[in-house]
Amino acid sequence: MPLQFDSSRYQRLESLSINTSNSVSVHFTTDQGQALLVEASAPGVFRLSIGTPAATGKPASGSAARAAALHDLLARPEAIGDAVVEQVELEGQPGFRIVQGEHALEIATQPLRLALYRKGQKILASSADADLYALGTEDAAAPASWTLAFDLEPAEAVYGLGESTIMLDRRAERVESDEPGSRALPLAWSPRGWGVYVNTVEPVVHDVCLEEFAPDSYVLTIADAQLDLFLFVGEPGEILNQYTQLTGRAGQPSLWSMGTWLHQAAGTDAAQLAGVARQMRERGVPFDAVSLQPPAAWEARAKLNLEWDASRFPDPRQVLGEFKALDLKVCTPGFPGVQTQNPMFAELEDKGWLLVDEDSGAAHVFDGVPATAGAPFGLLDLTHRDVWSFWRDKVRQIMDEGVDAVSCDVQLDIPDQVGARNGDTGARLRTIYPMLAKRCLFEAAAWNRTPPEGAVWTRDLFPTAQRQPMQASVPVPNTWEGLAESLRAALTNGASGLPAHAHDIGSPDHPLDGMTPELYLRWLAAGVFSSHLRLHAVPGLLPWDFGEEALQHAQTLMQWRYRLIPYVLGVIEDAARTGLPVQRSMALSFPDDAEAHAHELQYLLGPALLVAPAVQPGNQIRVYFPKGEAWWDLNTGWRYEGGTTWTFECGLDRLPIFGREGHMLCLGPAAQHTGEFNSARLLDEVWLFGMPVHNPSVMRNKIRVMQMQGSSYAKGLEGLKILPSEGLEVKRRGAEVRISRAR
Template sequence: MKFTNGFWRIRDGVQIAYATEVRDVRTEAKRFTTHAAVQRVTRRGDTLNAPLISAECFSPAEGVIGVRLTHHSGKRRKGPEFTVAGVEGGAGEVRTVDGVTELTSGPLTLRLDRAAPFTLSFRDAEGRELTQAGAKGAAFATTDQGEHHMVGKLALGVGEQVYGLGERFTPFVKNGQVVDMWQADGGTSSEQAYKNIPFYLSSRGYGVFVNHPGKVSFEVGSESVGQVQFSVEDQTLEYYVVAGPTSKDVLARYTGLTGRPALPPAWSFGLWLTTSFTTSYDEATVMSFVDGMSDRGIPLSVFHFDCFWMREYQWCDFEWDPDVFPDPAGMLARLKAKGLRISAWINPYIAQKSPLFDEAAELGHLVRRANGDVWQWDLWQAGMGLVDFTSPEACAWFQSKLKPLLDQGVDCFKTDFGERIPTDVVWHDGSDPERMHNYYTELYNRTVFELLEKERGQGEAVLFARSATAGGQQYPVHWGGDCWSSFEAMAESLRGGLSLSLSGFGFWSHDIGGFEGTPDASVFKRWLAFGLLSSHSRLHGSSSYRVPWEFGDEAVEVARRFTLLKHRLMPYLYGVGVEAHRTGVPSMRPMLLEFPGDPACRPLDRQYLLGADLLVAPVFSEDGEVEVYLPEGTWTQLLTGETVTGPVWRTERHGYDSLPLYVREGAVLPLSADDQRPDGDWLDGLTLLVHPTAEPGYARTVTVPHQDGTTAATFRVRRDGDTLSVTAEGGDRPFTVQVAGGASATGTGEVSVPLT
């Protein structure tokens, strides 16, 4: 939200007061509070009829410093609140020398000079200023309409770039944009977002998390071109500056505060196929799809039933449509006999025609208006109500309706929607409706995820979720929402996914081929390669099927090629997933995460790294022409063995069975011998594909995980002169060492391969 009219003036109808002069500083061992006047105080009379802005400064965890700006502190906080982890009693240490108060937490220091105009300076371990809340950096604004906003501003350095703020489909670098945190079902081609995360990452090696679940308005170098401004309609604004020094360090610390992603089960990394949305289908249709994939040699891991598995006008009653699926338990058993997992679509809305509506209303499990009426509307489902997940009893009731599906054989749920949440309602726990609008999805996805963990066991729970807010990364997987079936929408989807990855989300997917409309064969085939080189891969559409043979024989070949490739890559990909689970560093990584010192990588949003070592550049054209940037080092095309030395920009042309897929110099890729499933025995016939550097001291360590995330085997790779030696620790089965473009050898324990 903008408050000024250019640099000099304030907007009509707005009054704004800036923290100007420090009046006192109260210190404790691990925190301090300062009170700032909003004008210069030259005499005692200036302290009358004038407000103060309080700034509480503290550290919840090492490397993180929080600032809580308050005008009037008496407002009752109705919630909800983000869950923020931290050290009991706080971290950091406060000291004051010569009127300068500093709070230091790990590599981050906040500095306040009492003698200077009000300024909060954030500095790294070397004393370099990362950012500051300087002149006009803390304020409150009121309007003639009675609104009260708290405002924070942090400086942007020359050339500094800002990323994140959720799954945003607008330009990847957020500088110059106005970004409002407000959940909306806006598709992938607008400024609206399904996943609004009030956290941004700076190219200078720090991040900022605004700890407010309601509407946070960001002006990213827009209202004031040299600052990021964030404001909330409230009396208090709390934000955390998160230290690096690297972007990976920032994400690790941020997800340490808001929650690390759960590790999805290995089977979920395989190919998912759906009924699509409004298409006509029954068990015969489903079986024809499943058998058609098998007959064409395309391994399938999950089959998903979209909305119309239930009766029309009755979403959600969690009952199979008996006219279409008269024997659901038998059908699921028949699908499982083919080795498939089952996913079912749900949403948190209860249609009036559903028998569950009256039940939920009578039990008080639906959100109500202030007069006690159940909140209803006809958008999406006729007369639908909204489950009130602020009520523990409503959560348990909702879970009780899902459990019979799990007993039938359903393995996971697509938790659709969660964005269209009204603000003219009363919540069971008294939550502020404005704050609950964004936060609702956290309660919805958590309720379903916890049921899956309870019934299927930890490590087996997985969602396909559309909406999220800060903390939602704990309940993977999330997909990119409703996109068109075009190359432009394909690029939009990738841009949104990379933005989400820099917002703390470790796993992400999208609708291969696009959701709305029907893709032409060229779009579908190009999207297949991209989709099967994402952390999770799903074929899904709206009004048309997405089975590959609908798009020609070549599409079948492309689907088969990249599905088999993904299965072979699973020991590597699952290791990347384990890293995301343990550290918060995402599976699909914008180039800047791995190459922060290369300025050419900072704006790149049409290529990414899958883990640390595999560079993917999807092709967004029918003719196969694609630009790709390779940073410094030697890169090897995984599909052809061609080597390229960077840094270099390349324009390449690829057939539908190919794309730029480069392995980083020094990488060791563990490859499965089993290309038929994602969750096979990875140590059975394992190959280590080694891309050694030329340095004599080359050494790498790579682990192959068990499917619970623990380590199954560790391989230590080293160069001894003209020989590559690999030692295995754990696991006593034979493995093969393949030097890229060179010799190979197989053995147990220790294997040596000549490099020349």
Template sequence: MTDRFLLREVTEAVVGEGGDLVARLRTVLCRRGADAVGYLTGESPAEQGIETTMPNLPELDTPPLRSTEVTLRVQWAAADVVRILVQSADAAEQDATRYGIVVDPRPEPVHAKAEQTDEAITLSTEAVRVTIERHPFALLVEDVRTGRVLMRSAGRLRQVAGLPIAPAMMVGETTTLNLELGADEQVLGFGEQFGRLVKNGQRLTLRVEDALGTGAGMAYKPAPVWHSTAGYLALVNTGATVVADVEHSRAGVLGIESHCGELDMFVIAGPAPRQALTGYTRLTGRGPVPPPWAFGYWLGRCRYHSSEQMTEVGRRMRELDVPVDILHLDPDWLIVDRLNCDFLWNTDRFGDRKEFVAGLQELGIRLSVWELPYLDPASPRYPEAAEAGHLVHDAEGGTARIANTPVPDDRPRALVDFTNPAARAWWQQMHRPFLDDGVAVFKTDFGEGLPDQVRLADGTPAEHAHNLYPLRYNAAVSDAIAEHTGRAPLVWGRSGWAGSHRYPAQWGGDAESTVSGMRATLRGGLSHGLSMPGLWGHDIGGFFGPELTPGLYVRWTQFGALSPLMRAHGLRPREPWAFGEEALEVVRNWIRLRYSLLPYLWQVAHESARHGWPLMRALAFEFPEDELAVPRDDAFLLGSDIMVVPVFSDDTGEVERRFYVPDGGWTDLLTGKRYTGPGMHAETVGLDRIPVLVRDGVVLPRVDVDAGLRNTDDLLAAPWTFHAYGGASGTHRFVGFDGTPFEVEAGDASVRHHRA
């Protein structure tokens, strides 16, 4: 059994000029009692708080009395952001940027006040107060502005014999922080999680995995980032696996266990998620606004097998007047194409790449190309990469092989080491000919397969390497696009970790083609937005599973048409004509609806990039004080002003949909029907519509879309129409497609504005 030590008392404390604290703490060896609930130390019963008067007190098998020391640092990143770092006593102070998650650890100067008494040390700014109780050690974080307790360590919680059930903090091979939750406190976030949005009652292992779908209990893009309705967001700044136990094992306790020998945590005080995410992204960076074409319709299939097949799909889309901006090409473009990417173009299947891309461009279609960061030994480039030292090494110095992803044969796949500058540059330069030929975007698939025991070139500790790998992989490709093209980069990534939101976009992985898969996909997107804010999409229709029904295809398309990015993709056909005439007509209308909302999507993208907010927003983001809105994960907001109510059904007939409408007045975008919240409503909707509600007071910019529309390029010079809803008044500000800001007065609802 690995020894664990609980933090017992502050033995020394020094406060610096800016209000930062460095303290020495004594720890004491602890073990679980015989009941496996409470913790015992070798201290006296009185020191431990044991109820010695209990008539049935069992024999206490106390461990030996052993102590160690740790260092506690409290540092101010901003007036409303505090860093709490616990390390072994002999560890040097760690740079907060060392893992590439935090990019600006002190975005503003801070001067905190300090007060020390025999009982406690208090540090405070105008926004946040941190109290460290000396003996027994305890942690308290409060919002000075609201008077609310944000975070309280849970050491005072006991079982009947007086043994602590959740010591404030324990250190060892893993480091655990236990927080006492308020009576009504709810916890959300932790990256792209496919279960319920509110995480109370769940135990989550935050480790990047090839999740094998959305129902296997794993996550492609977890993140040690959570929101609390107490009014804060927290980030554990680590690449190590983190286990978040949210009232699963112990009622009223949030346990955060980091599988490394330290805890490096940033706490951002924000009365609402929007303020907290703004603070969080000041630390971790924000993604750029992609080009307008990114917000068009994307279509793909696993797999298109030839240039002729893809060109024919493009022609058919044009013949049927279905707008589309991007066709996606999965691995058949490679010669060696099973869990391998070496950038060797398969001319037998796709001919000359430049000519193929040009042919699509004549149809007004851009090309997206698949990749992953693994190399098959059968690739001609494998010896080159191995000899140059571009591949990840295992603990013995050999070539590491991917783990936890099924392989189609017995050949071990190697991984590119993106911490090696030469390997990173080698990988990046192989993208350049593709970009020169007109490839618009790369789908950065996989990235979850780094094994645990590896030696990375930059010395990243093995326990941090696995989860950081997709962050570094997507960064390398995103940076390659930006540096070579000079435009805002765009990838389409499956795996991720905290900080991955800087490299848009991500998609929800391999959902099953079922109503359950669609439901889980939405939950994943909402959770992703609260902790990895930015651009996110999903495979319309799901990626695998039972044969997709026309009803579910239409319902998923309606959901996708109002998601941040819209892409249909799967193992089998996702083209609109594959599901019958009725489905084709309905889907075409919803794709056109999306294109008509391009000016609105453009505004939301700029707002999100400016403030660090997601485009797809849980009701909890916009209505954090509404206790009924916070747990809702069956609807979402696109930006602040459009609420989308997906219909989870594979029926082609009418479906009754019950949904919650938050406070205020709302108007259905399609029918004009009025709704008033807060309250539940019900609508019976046919296959052609879902409830899409516009908030009162909004001026919604749109463009007219006719049957001849091909893509977003056709709309860049089109006039905008501004629609005023629910008593909209005053001046409203917008950004044109050319980046120029302008204003519109709400009183003139018929105003049309042209942006070249």
């Protein structure tokens, strides 16, 4: 069915007239008198802006400028691209073409339509049924929202847009940015080579090829008087690169956070968690950190100090000391809420430091959540810089007492009538509040560290989430489908620009009767080959709950995890340079291989490892090898050509893992925790997958590979054991290693 709009409510932009142009941008005026800026934001990135400060040339001022200082969405607002502007005729009508090398954006002016070209091929265009509309208000010259519609190819897949446990392809979905349940993020892209990002904190609705609405159209409805749209052209990896350069990238994670975490069981105290931690050490299960259950470990008290909850932590130093004696880091829950029965609630309300109910003018009282032990509370107004700085500094003081990380979820369904001092209300506040909270916590956690290293455990999703180094998982059922859902969540987050996603091994929030020894070990194996993983100190979810044989398999898998840490952290460091996530879907990594896309739960762990997780019972696992590459089995050393499908027999102690030809895998030593790592000698072995041609991913990489006369020469492998794949020979020449084909 074609798009249907109520024409009495929408004003269609019918024409454009050019004002000025240069090598970076073109300034137009619409038929409604609005300023339109089109610029080459970066190579392969085009920006269209109507009514924004960028378009009008007027700087933001007043409350808008103050708000931007705390939650600006762009890390690089200035244009750095270079383009040629041409006046052309498009379908018999005047138009313009903005050209960047092999890519171009065409703008038809009567009516206003867009077409995006990659290497001369049209990859995205405005819908023939609906172009660019402004939703009218009482003042027709000041539209309150925009609607854009793009035609897609039949069955064309769309990726990104946030977290999904259902499908990686978001086709036939509606995603609403301000609905916490939508788990939305703002970037969408297609393997055909286009990407779309709407730069706003106002609500955006993404209707992706809804059968009852527009089965082959991607429709955006943007509830913002200003339109700021970025269009990307290129391979999906390059789109993520440009998107994260534009909007910001993650800070540095701590080395210890790459190790295993252990989460406290509900209804237990810190002493009971310490008892489980001692069992982990005694049974030889490596791990590095414990995370405590909500409610928040501290709250505001007299003179606006944060003080430990005395009923749960009568002696915080003694509690923290128990874990430190086991060489463990500690993550405690925090929350920017103040319970109504707390004497500080009234004082904070008088200071205007809490979000308010605009109908009454009083502090809004929220229903209780786990972080407040179910008690009603008010929320600190983090849009106010003094409040934001206060909370950050108080959390820093708590962390100085021995806390290593903070957990906090604040993606609440904030009612529309709730407002902040900067004027934000409702939907806008629902979007920016978790963004402000997580940034605040990361700055507290990374305080006094160079480079800024910190860990904040949160499930919240929001614009700029990709600036933080870790995303926590959502609870899923303890079933085979639950395992598949957890993998989809990780891969959809990665496809949306988030660098690292933590895997929980099972969920205490769901019945445990479906968790069998086989499922547990398959789940653990998938978590081992991810960026982060967390076990639960819950009977029925611990490695020794499934018998001695299962425990031995778990110990083997966990040793693999610790040997992988230098590689995983190196991949996260690469994310800070490339925007690519740790876990990369087939569509992201191999956009031209449609057959690979159908194997949606396979993924690349970094650039070098292909992982095929087991998501159903049995030892037979089917693997598709993407075209154009060769793959080496880590278990057998056998080589497989790309474009083929094989079935492997895999016991419970391993997964089908394959090295990508031309790469190498650098492994660290076995350890019980990262404190046993020798920072001067972090690596132990190097595995070669065919002739190496790429520099390896490894933490603080100092290994370099060069090719000359049919051989590869590597520097930085001194003292490491090298395991060549079949057909290669290795010779050491001082500090240099020569790798050549065996004669």
